[in-house]
Amino acid sequence: MKKEKTPLLRSSGFQNLLASLICVLGGLVVGFIVLLLIEPSGALKAILAIMTSFFRYPGKLMLKYFGQTLVRTVPLLMCSLSVLFAYKVGMFNIGVAGQYVAGACFSLYSALAWKLPWLPCLLIGMLAAGLLGAISGVLKTKCNVNIVISGIMLNWIMLYSTNLLLGKVKSPSSPYTLSLKGTNPKALLPSLGLDKLFFDEKSVTIAIPLSILIAVGVWFVLQKTKFGYELKATGYNYNAARYAGMKENWNVIITMFISGALAGLGAGMLYLTDISPWETTCASVPAMGFNGIAVAFLGGLSPIGSILSSFFIQYITTGGGFVDLQVYSSQISDLISSLIIYLCAFVAFFRFFIQARIERAEKKKAEADNANKTEEGGNAQ
Amino acid sequence: MENTPYAIEMINITKRFPGIVANDKVTLQLKRGEIHALLGENGAGKSTLMSVLFGMYQAEEGEIRKNGKKVKIDSPNDASALGIGMVHQHFKMVECFSVLENIILGVEDTKLGVLRKAKAREKVVELSKRYGLSVDPDAMIEDISVGMQQRTEILKMLYRDNEILIFDEPTAVLTPQEIEELLAIMRNLAAEGKSILFITHKLNEILAVADRCTVLRKGKYIGTVDVKDCTRAQLSRMMVGRDVEFAVQKEDAKPGETVLEVKDLCLASKRSKRNSVNNVSFTVRAGEIVCIAGIEGNGQSELVYGITGLEGVLSGSVHFCGEDITHATIRKRSLLGMSHIPEDRHKHGLVLDYTLEDNLVLQRYFEPEFTTRAGVLRRSNITAYAERLIDSFDVRSGQGAETVTRSMSGGNQQRAIIAREIDKDPRLLIAVQPTRGIDVGAIEYIHKQIVAERDSGKAVLLVSLELDEVMTVSDRILVMYEGEIVGELDPKTTTVEELGLYMAGVKREVKQ
Numbered sequence: 001m002k003k004e005k006t007p008l009l010r011s012s013g014f015q016n017l018l019a020s021l022i023c024v025l026g027g028l029v030v031g032f033i034v035l036l037l038i039e040p041s042g043a044l045k046a047i048l049a050i051m052t053s054f055f056r057y058p059g060k061l062m063l064k065y066f067g068q069t070l071v072r073t074v075p076l077l078m079c080s081l082s083v084l085f086a087y088k089v090g091m092f093n094i095g096v097a098g099q100y101v102a103g104a105c106f107s108l109y110s111a112l113a114w115k116l117p118w119l120p121c122l123l124i125g126m127l128a129a130g131l132l133g134a135i136s137g138v139l140k141t142k143c144n145v146n147i148v149i150s151g152i153m154l155n156w157i158m159l160y161s162t163n164l165l166l167g168k169v170k171s172p173s174s175p176y177t178l179s180l181k182g183t184n185p186k187a188l189l190p191s192l193g194l195d196k197l198f199f200d201e202k203s204v205t206i207a208i209p210l211s212i213l214i215a216v217g218v219w220f221v222l223q224k225t226k227f228g229y230e231l232k233a234t235g236y237n238y239n240a241a242r243y244a245g246m247k248e249n250w251n252v253i254i255t256m257f258i259s260g261a262l263a264g265l266g267a268g269m270l271y272l273t274d275i276s277p278w279e280t281t282c283a284s285v286p287a288m289g290f291n292g293i294a295v296a297f298l299g300g301l302s303p304i305g306s307i308l309s310s311f312f313i314q315y316i317t318t319g320g321g322f323v324d325l326q327v328y329s330s331q332i333s334d335l336i337s338s339l340i341i342y343l344c345a346f347v348a349f350f351r352f353f354i355q356a357r358i359e360r361a362e363k364k365k366a367e368a369d370n371a372n373k374t375e376e377g378g379n380a381q
Numbered sequence: 382m383e384n385t386p387y388a389i390e391m392i393n394i395t396k397r398f399p400g401i402v403a404n405d406k407v408t409l410q411l412k413r414g415e416i417h418a419l420l421g422e423n424g425a426g427k428s429t430l431m432s433v434l435f436g437m438y439q440a441e442e443g444e445i446r447k448n449g450k451k452v453k454i455d456s457p458n459d460a461s462a463l464g465i466g467m468v469h470q471h472f473k474m475v476e477c478f479s480v481l482e483n484i485i486l487g488v489e490d491t492k493l494g495v496l497r498k499a500k501a502r503e504k505v506v507e508l509s510k511r512y513g514l515s516v517d518p519d520a521m522i523e524d525i526s527v528g529m530q531q532r533t534e535i536l537k538m539l540y541r542d543n544e545i546l547i548f549d550e551p552t553a554v555l556t557p558q559e560i561e562e563l564l565a566i567m568r569n570l571a572a573e574g575k576s577i578l579f580i581t582h583k584l585n586e587i588l589a590v591a592d593r594c595t596v597l598r599k600g601k602y603i604g605t606v607d608v609k610d611c612t613r614a615q616l617s618r619m620m621v622g623r624d625v626e627f628a629v630q631k632e633d634a635k636p637g638e639t640v641l642e643v644k645d646l647c648l649a650s651k652r653s654k655r656n657s658v659n660n661v662s663f664t665v666r667a668g669e670i671v672c673i674a675g676i677e678g679n680g681q682s683e684l685v686y687g688i689t690g691l692e693g694v695l696s697g698s699v700h701f702c703g704e705d706i707t708h709a710t711i712r713k714r715s716l717l718g719m720s721h722i723p724e725d726r727h728k729h730g731l732v733l734d735y736t737l738e739d740n741l742v743l744q745r746y747f748e749p750e751f752t753t754r755a756g757v758l759r760r761s762n763i764t765a766y767a768e769r770l771i772d773s774f775d776v777r778s779g780q781g782a783e784t785v786t787r788s789m790s791g792g793n794q795q796r797a798i799i800a801r802e803i804d805k806d807p808r809l810l811i812a813v814q815p816t817r818g819i820d821v822g823a824i825e826y827i828h829k830q831i832v833a834e835r836d837s838g839k840a841v842l843l844v845s846l847e848l849d850e851v852m853t854v855s856d857r858i859l860v861m862y863e864g865e866i867v868g869e870l871d872p873k874t875t876t877v878e879e880l881g882l883y884m885a886g887v888k889r890e891v892k893q
């Protein structure tokens with residue numbers, strides 16, 4: 001068989017990228033319009049603030065904010081990997097939000113209550129989140145409970161359990177958990193000197209390179225290994241996986257475990273840096289998990305795409321924090337990033353649209369070529 | 382406008398897919414009120430041509446005329462508006478909807494947004510009476526037989542008052558009785574003035590109902606003939622470009638030791654209280670082809686599920702090469718040397734979104750040849766292996782080993798499964814309807830392969846609804862009726878009529 005190279009326009013990677021870029025642009029434009037509607041005079045300044053994000057600050061400060069952005073990108077990336085991993089195996093893991101909470105809960109609790117060093121804390125959080133995911137998997141395979149339904153239920157169960165449990169390690173005067181630095185500095189993730197690169201931003205740790213390695217790992221497992229081959233087969237066609245002698249039920253459970261573990265690890269990677277404590281009075285599931293869903297789609301459901309898209313979303317969110325709060329309310333950054341995230345849901349649609357356009361153009365060209373040919377033929381006679 | 386005898390004309394249609402020209406300047410003219418057969422090897426481009434007519438694909442070149450007037454068909458909606466309806470090779474229905482709901486889907490009659498089902502039901506019942514299409518309007522699609530699903534699809538077209546009806550391999554999934562009924566229905570429809578396009582690989586069906594036949598080969602138009610001047614041999618020669626042998630050449634079987642032993646096997650039925658397989662016992666020995674014959678739905682599928690482990694058994698035992706595998710995992714059975722060509726290629730046989738090469742290693746991807754110790758796939762070995770199978774079994778597709786299986790033609794999907802299962806070098810080959818949807822040239826080849834397997838000392842268990850296949854390929858016939866084996870026949874001494882009596886449950890051997 002001869003191998004033909006697919007032209008750039010036709011390659012799915014390129015189409016994904018194009019669709020994602022359209023979404024991003026659309027989000028920014030709509031965001032700008034909203035800013036205009038609220039207060040026209042400051043709109044341009046605000047949108048520039050969002051787009052330039054930390055770059056508008058001078059050297060040292062820029063590095064610091066850059067570092068913080070990266071730190072917050074990590075859990076977003078991990079959540080999107082979690083979503084994408086389950087998605088490739090045919091499951092929509094909306095429980096990622098709860099699994100993220102579980103990771104936060106258990107890594108913080110083992111750090112603050114049991115005073116364990118960082119590695120066990122991270123692993124315990126990851127394990128707990130993985131188990132929570134596995135519960136969804138077991139419910140699916142044993143009782144045929146929809147993954148989405150059990151995921152949503154478990155999200156809330158986990159949120160309130162976490163508030164309860166972490167209430168034991170909160171500071172007496174506020175709803176926030178104690179700082180690791182004051183209580184158990186051993187539990188802080190090591191930075192191996194990375195913090196120096198970002199003007200001594202202490203929250204910059206090994207979590208950042210680690211999460212990128214994990215993204216590459218996820219890509220490798222799904223694309224190149226026997227394990228990934230089995231998982232994807234199960235996701236595409238459960239019956240065929242069974243027919244081929246794969247352990248199809250086990251595959252569902254282990255996938256949910258891994259998916260949960262990824263989210264939980266992401267939570268640990270954020271909360272074990274002391275960048276923000278857990279608020280034990282929070283009454284809604286943190287948006288991180290849900291944003292992971294959008295990021296995964298914006299990244300074209302590829303682990304490498306997720307690295308870029310999670311950084312981008314966090315970049316915009318950071319930028320939103322720099323908007324002049326005298327003109328706009330502080331929610332404006334959330335609004336803009338949610339607009340973009342919202343538009344991400346249309347990635348698939350845009351891709352379809354692009355494809356149809358390309359096809360139509362090609363057809364036109366073929367028709368034109370034909371017309372030319374017949375004409376030439378006519379002339380020759 | 383009415384001065385042309387043609388209801389539909391497709392002129393010089395060209396449709397390309399990546400790596401392949403599926404239709405290369407094909408012309409097809411359908412007369413009003415005729416049954417027009419479309420014949421060609423697997424992958425010749427029949428389904429593609431029909432999909433172009435039905436608006437699912439757009440041709441790059443050529444034009445379509447209805448009653449002599451050029452029309453543009455950009456979507457199935459356009460096709461519907463022109464009175465064109467299609468029964469697809471692989472049905473497209475909503476499983477959890479009732480028959481009635483599937484029929485009216487898309488053309489629902491509503492009043493203030495509320496479905497008016499009563500009126501629709503009347504029309505459906507009336508149509509089903511008029512054309513002898515018996516269906517139960519309230520049954521769920523997932524619960525009814527393929528035959529009834531097909532009748533539902535036909536009603537769907539009639540409900541929309543379509544006058545041009547496309548049937549893409551409708552008989553591949555039907556029992557001989559159902560086929561007879563369908564052919565009669567088609568004759569009725571044509572007599573009423575409907576024009577029918579009929580794709581099939583079974584030449585006797587073409588000879589029985591079609592007026593004319595258009596032949597395609599590798600995407601090219603070969604010709605159109607009047608069926609009444611044609612013989613089976615002529616048609617098949619036109620189609621594959623050489624003579625096809627219909628009879629299977631084989632020596633007498635020399636059965637060796639017992640490979641498969643099934644004892645008092647019972648399987649529960651999902652639909653009724655009676656067992657779907659009831660006290661079935663038989664053996665298959667090395668070097669023989671044992672065929673399970675019977676009318677669809679008499680427990681053959683379930684029996685195979687029980688033997689292959691896809692379904693759990695109630696009681697009884699299955700021994701394979703002396704080992705008790707009644708409750709063994711599917712993988713274990715496969716490793717012991719059991720191969721299975723499943724009945725439903727889309728449900729069990731293939732991961733449609735995988736590439737062809739990934740599907741070809743579906744039963745062996747874990748072997749050291751394809752996976753390293755660390756669990757990493759050896760991609761280049763997989764590709765090389767796949768290319769060898771594609772070559773030797775002549776699996777045709779647009780992009781070779783890298784073709785997404787979903788885009789392949791039905792018959793070539795089946796060939797891929799057969800290649801995979803035979804190449805596994807099994808001790809027991811279980812083949813359920815192995816030649817379903819396969820062209821005559823390839824059937825010849827596959828039958829030869831099955832006989833060759835037998836001759837090299839493999840045991841073969843064949844399940845087939847095709848009486849021809851049962852009679853020519855097998856060495857021993859077991860007839861199943863209502864979940865039990867009611868007779869054992871020798872194909873050399875029995876007749877098709879006798880076999881039919883057993884299959885219908887009229888005759889049965891007394892159990893010794």
Ligand SMILES: Nc1ncnc2c1ncn2[C@@H]1O[C@H](COP(=O)(O)OP(=O)(O)OP(=O)(O)O)[C@@H](O)[C@H]1O
Pocket residue numbers: 398399401403421422423424425426427428429430470777778779788789790791792793818
């Ligand atoms: N959607 C698609 N994308 C890419 N290639 C396709 C697609 N549909 C069909 N093909 C290719 O076009 C060729 C013709 O396919 P088609 O389904 O029309 O064959 P067919 O004559 O119906 O065969 P069969 O008898 O096996 O059903 C095949 O080689 C197939 O691989």
Ligand SMILES: [Mg+2]
Pocket residue numbers: 427428429470549790791792
């Ligand atoms: Mg076809």
